[in-house]
Amino acid sequence: MGIDWFRFKLKDNTDISLVKKLIERQAISFQSLWGWSSNFDKDKNLYSLLEKIHLQPYIKASKELKSLLEFPEWNEEKGCAEDISDLHSCMRVYPITRWAIFPPLWRVLDCRTYLLEKLEKQLDKWQTWIAEVKNNQHDEYLQEIYLYETLNTFICHLNILQSTAIASLDKNNNWQKNSELQTIRQKILELPQVECIQIRVDPQQPISDKIDNFDSTYRQTFNYLKDVIELTRAWDSKINDGWKVDYYEDRYYLNFEEFKESFFDNDWLEIFFDWVDRCCKYKFGLYLDY
Incomplete structure (x- = not known):
């Protein structure tokens, strides 16, 4: 349906x-x-x-x-x-x-x-x-949507990564005793959560409605995202297949132009x-x- x-x-x-x-x-x-x-x-x-x-x-x-x-x-x-x-x-x-x-x-x-x-x-x-x-002509506005969409995916990514790490604590397999894996898991469990932002839902809204410190939030989000992707890759490299998270760069548009172009890559x-x-x-x- x-x-x-x-x-x-x-x-x-x-x-x-x-x-x-x-x-x-x-x-x-x-x-x-x-x-x-x-x-x-x-x-x-x-x-x-x-x-x-x-x-x-x-x-x-x-x-x-x-x-x-x-x-x-x-x-x-x-x-x-x-x-x-x-x-x-x-x-x-x-x-x-x-x-x-x-x-x-x-x-x-x-x-x-x-x-x-x-x-x-x-x-x-x-x-x-x-x-x-x-x-x-609408790049400034679309950057808000881009950040909003990225954060939604990022929140899902973090939830899966941390819940997988927590669930692995109950296992007593040999791979669990790997000291590198234990270090990576501890880093994952200490990762701070991210929150989605409020955006202007209508481009006619005044620029004053844009969230404070948008530019710094934008930069911090993508810097943090890159770190989490690397930590995800490190986790997947030390874990059995059934525990891999598989959230890498291909789950995201890592720059604004790539985000825009994605809507015109097919003829839908x-x-x-x-x-x-x-x-x-x-x-x-x-x-x-x-």
């Missing part, structure tokens, strides 16, 4: 004002259900609460909205839509909602159904942003933009489906 956009057209004689109301209800419920970042793995009650409050309104709004829309018929034999065989009937939302090159606020608010007129404007907004990013985004553009030309909207 994933989150998709399905192309649609309005049924004849549909009340457009009702459609717009249902779109807003669906959007608010869905965005509130999933949000930007969740701790479902740590707090099992959180999802249950969100589900009770927001999932049922989302399902209800989606059902009512869907009844007012027409979707392409699917030809199972040919494996394509009946109306336009070379235009997919749906695509994942992830090129936008999970693509860290876009601002966090956009990625949440873009989880919605789009009528044609809004879709055309939204496509222009997405494409303009990407063109500006390629032209280095361009394929998505082309699909949305063709949907607009054929006068389709996009229906959010989960």
